[in-house]
Amino acid sequence: MKKLFWEPLLWGMGLIVYLLFFSIAWSGTNYSLPPLGSFFSPSEGFWQNADPVQSPSPKKLNLPVSEQVEIIYDQHAIPHIFANNISDALYALGYLHASDRLFQMDFTARAASGQIAEIFGEQALDYDLEMRRKGMSVMIENIASKWQVDAEVQNHLNPYLEGANQYIHSMSKRNFPIEFKLIDYNPTPWTEEKIASIIAYLNHELTFRHEDIQASLTRDKIGRNDFEILFPQRHDDIPPVIPNGWFTENFETSTDRNQDIGKSDVFHSIQEPWSFSGEDLFSLPNLLNGSNNWAVGPGKTKDGSTIVSNDTHLPLTLPSIWYECHIVTPDHNFYGYSIPGIPAIFIGMTETIALATTNVGCDYVDWYRIQWADREYEIYTVDGERKEVQWRVEDIYIRNKPTHSDSIPYTVFGPAPFTQNEEHPLRDFAMHWLAREPKGDLMKSLTQILETRDFDQFVEISKHLSDPPQNLVYGDRSGNIGLRITGSLPMRKDKADGKFLKDGSTYDSLFNQSIPFEELPTTFNPGSGFVASANQISTGSDYPYFNVGTYSLDRGAYLYNALEKMDNMGIKEMKNLQTDPTSQKAIEMLEVMLPLLNTDQLSEGEKELRIRLLEWDCRFTHNSMLSVLFKKWEKEFLTLTWDEFQNSDSTHRFKKLLKPNWKTTLHLTRSNPDNPYFNIVATEQKESAVDIVVLSYKNAVDSYLKWEEEHPDKKWVHYRNSSIPHLTRIDAFGLPLLEGDGTGSALNSIKETHGPSMRMIAQFTDEERLFYSALPGGTSGNPGSKYYDHRLDDYQKGRYLSTYVGNSPDPLYEKAVKTITINPK
Amino acid sequence: MRKISIVILSLVTILGTLLLGQLFPWWSFLFLCLPLGYFSKLKPLNAFSVGFFCLFAAWFLHAYWLDDQNAGILSARMGQVMVGVNSFGLMVMTGAIGGIGAGIAFALGSSIKKLKK
Numbered sequence: 052m053k054k055l056f057w058e059p060l061l062w063g064m065g066l067i068v069y070l071l072f073f074s075i076a077w078s079g080t081n082y083s084l085p086p087l088g089s090f091f092s093p094s095e096g097f098w099q100n101a102d103p104v105q106s107p108s109p110k111k112l113n114l115p116v117s118e119q120v121e122i123i124y125d126q127h128a129i130p131h132i133f134a135n136n137i138s139d140a141l142y143a144l145g146y147l148h149a150s151d152r153l154f155q156m157d158f159t160a161r162a163a164s165g166q167i168a169e170i171f172g173e174q175a176l177d178y179d180l181e182m183r184r185k186g187m188s189v190m191i192e193n194i195a196s197k198w199q200v201d202a203e204v205q206n207h208l209n210p211y212l213e214g215a216n217q218y219i220h221s222m223s224k225r226n227f228p229i230e231f232k233l234i235d236y237n238p239t240p241w242t243e244e245k246i247a248s249i250i251a252y253l254n255h256e257l258t259f260r261h262e263d264i265q266a267s268l269t270r271d272k273i274g275r276n277d278f279e280i281l282f283p284q285r286h287d288d289i290p291p292v293i294p295n296g297w298f299t300e301n302f303e304t305s306t307d308r309n310q311d312i313g314k315s316d317v318f319h320s321i322q323e324p325w326s327f328s329g330e331d332l333f334s335l336p337n338l339l340n341g342s343n344n345w346a347v348g349p350g351k352t353k354d355g356s357t358i359v360s361n362d363t364h365l366p367l368t369l370p371s372i373w374y375e376c377h378i379v380t381p382d383h384n385f386y387g388y389s390i391p392g393i394p395a396i397f398i399g400m401t402e403t404i405a406l407a408t409t410n411v412g413c414d415y416v417d418w419y420r421i422q423w424a425d426r427e428y429e430i431y432t433v434d435g436e437r438k439e440v441q442w443r444v445e446d447i448y449i450r451n452k453p454t455h456s457d458s459i460p461y462t463v464f465g466p467a468p469f470t471q472n473e474e475h476p477l478r479d480f481a482m483h484w485l486a487r488e489p490k491g492d493l494m495k496s497l498t499q500i501l502e503t504r505d506f507d508q509f510v511e512i513s514k515h516l517s518d519p520p521q522n523l524v525y526g527d528r529s530g531n532i533g534l535r536i537t538g539s540l541p542m543r544k545d546k547a548d549g550k551f552l553k554d555g556s557t558y559d560s561l562f563n564q565s566i567p568f569e570e571l572p573t574t575f576n577p578g579s580g581f582v583a584s585a586n587q588i589s590t591g592s593d594y595p596y597f598n599v600g601t602y603s604l605d606r607g608a609y610l611y612n613a614l615e616k617m618d619n620m621g622i623k624e625m626k627n628l629q630t631d632p633t634s635q636k637a638i639e640m641l642e643v644m645l646p647l648l649n650t651d652q653l654s655e656g657e658k659e660l661r662i663r664l665l666e667w668d669c670r671f672t673h674n675s676m677l678s679v680l681f682k683k684w685e686k687e688f689l690t691l692t693w694d695e696f697q698n699s700d701s702t703h704r705f706k707k708l709l710k711p712n713w714k715t716t717l718h719l720t721r722s723n724p725d726n727p728y729f730n731i732v733a734t735e736q737k738e739s740a741v742d743i744v745v746l747s748y749k750n751a752v753d754s755y756l757k758w759e760e761e762h763p764d765k766k767w768v769h770y771r772n773s774s775i776p777h778l779t780r781i782d783a784f785g786l787p788l789l790e791g792d793g794t795g796s797a798l799n800s801i802k803e804t805h806g807p808s809m810r811m812i813a814q815f816t817d818e819e820r821l822f823y824s825a826l827p828g829g830t831s832g833n834p835g836s837k838y839y840d841h842r843l844d845d846y847q848k849g850r851y852l853s854t855y856v857g858n859s860p861d862p863l864y865e866k867a868v869k870t871i872t873i874n875p876k
Numbered sequence: 877m878r879k880i881s882i883v884i885l886s887l888v889t890i891l892g893t894l895l896l897g898q899l900f901p902w903w904s905f906l907f908l909c910l911p912l913g914y915f916s917k918l919k920p921l922n923a924f925s926v927g928f929f930c931l932f933a934a935w936f937l938h939a940y941w942l943d944d945q946n947a948g949i950l951s952a953r954m955g956q957v958m959v960g961v962n963s964f965g966l967m968v969m970t971g972a973i974g975g976i977g978a979g980i981a982f983a984l985g986s987s988i989k990k991l992k993k
Binding site for chain 1: 894898903943946949953974976981
């Protein structure tokens, strides 16, 4: 009897242990497991994310739209929305974004606003703190606050939010994206604040660049004269985005173009030795975030058509940053690329115009040394006036831990993010980031793009576009082309204003003016027959305002030269340009360096490789070997030349200095080969540029031959080692090796985890509109769907899809992979 | 007769599990297995085996069916997430997780019945 009593007790305890064990999320230092019972359950766990590969039968929904909406995923799984009014179309877009990319939306919004610790726990606290201290949450509030008083934008946001939330509310656990199940948290409704967060994320990726402190340290070390020589703002052989003589306006401005360096430079020195390492600063988004765009007019094309091309270089992730889609109503037809979470198509083609964009590299962040009146960091002085900081408290939710509160003092110059850390070398400093207080409203201009029919309207809508500054390329079906540089372009007082640390003890140095809207650089139907940009410097010497920032040195010149030379262009030429792996940097460097190689000093093997380099077309094709050799030589040459900038310095204890770029180095090699910087500090003899070229070549060849031996059958793609990671870096959800041609300095600008995040070519011929596109991913955000990465293969091979941009859904039905009909409830 | 009743018991368990899974959380099958164990007339250890087998089959087959529809795309990725398990291994793990719970619930039901005797 006693034995019998124990038996159910034991089984009962077993059941409790089972339930507990399989219902709790387990985590340790190296692992984190979701509750395994739910996760493995075929009826609610990850198996439910295994989307059937067969096309589902047409879906019919009754939802609160005003008229019927038809959504058709074409044979490439690109969704086309056919609605009778724009509100219904936006409702459908919200529904589609949420159903295809909900985790991406949620995660991006969290990453932007510093709310990652809420799902990943304490390990993500530093990341969240950094985003809060940069002022991201302030920016998000500022962006969203503009919408409260704008009925036009509200009318645009509301149906989108309804559509997205309709989907979110309709989900049960089994339909959650797999990442929610893995990380074990629940989706929450989509809100205006989250839309603003994703816009803020774009601002962060495209404008949060600063070198002020490193620049100041570097100038202190090498002196003002050397700094001017080694870090010029302009390289004369790079055609600017809008070259002299292309402007549509005649500028009448009082700005004195001839002001030299130093006028803004009241506070020009760090003045005291302090330690600084790169890690002390905020991490920066990839400096290569940029793009190519161009338009060619009827005079340059073989059939008199107008062609607009764009490829945006951004971090490559799975799912893709972009969501390609098509919106059709009786009054609109817009095909292009949206960003999940934002109710808009950013770039693409309407019935009358096509738009393409690249980023402007202007300096958007300034650092100020604040004159603190107390060590509690509450009072500071500006022009002798005592001022009190405004405290901003940021509450950061941490999974399974108490909420962390962070107080950040805000000065008139911006937040002083490091005051809490007594040891921090930047403790006294405040950061001004132009995008934190946007003057315009990106959402409003995106709302109005839909209604834009000609260049004047296009210029008009760009009025609202303050951040991020963009080179917007325009082309239309009447054969017009144009380019306008839009945004809050900082009106710098001279060519060094903003480049260095600024004086926070006076209002004089407070940066607060932007170039007036009427004077933003614009060109319309220039005589060249084309417009183009690739993140190079914005304007030439004719433009009355200064360019201060970080600009691309290679792709812009290559693109300009190519387009200038080419006539009778067609789609094929556009495709070839976008996928062109020729490195402008390699062309220029080899032109200078190869002739300096004295063959008497070379071994037989080195001579042979020299000849191969002489014959090389500088194309970084996937199987090229000389690309590997060139990369090694370039690195070795720059490292040996700028050895002075490598090591810490005994007086200043610097750990991080700016290093001159390759273009300046080449210029110096040509113009002043005996410059003392070419001397290697560690050796006794005096080296010149020629010695460095030879020595770096020999080292590079050694290293190259060793690599070749150690990696038989490996080529440029393996050396480049590019990949497309999943958003949260889950290896199995990413692409470990991105194949295909390209390198950072080529138009086909593929880097480690970075590159063309889409490629589009839009063409207006007399009779029709055509659209070609390539995407490094797919439509779905679900790693269990065949449409997660179905376009990757074409992308890697440089192939394009010809996509449907017509007005009628009828041609799409036959090959559709999915259709959804939404009827009014 | 006894064999038939086990077959019926198994069918009820498997179909019931699949049905409950459509409506209720993953652990809902336990509330089916417990009374089935009670009424099964099986000894606890036998009841455990039957429960384990039924849930293993139900979850394994459900997972297999979903994987088959999906041409194994997801299970290939999830196998890597689970450090190198192949899709068959994932299905076995799935079946075992359900099976253990059902086995215990069956045995508990059966042992309570034994207690009442």
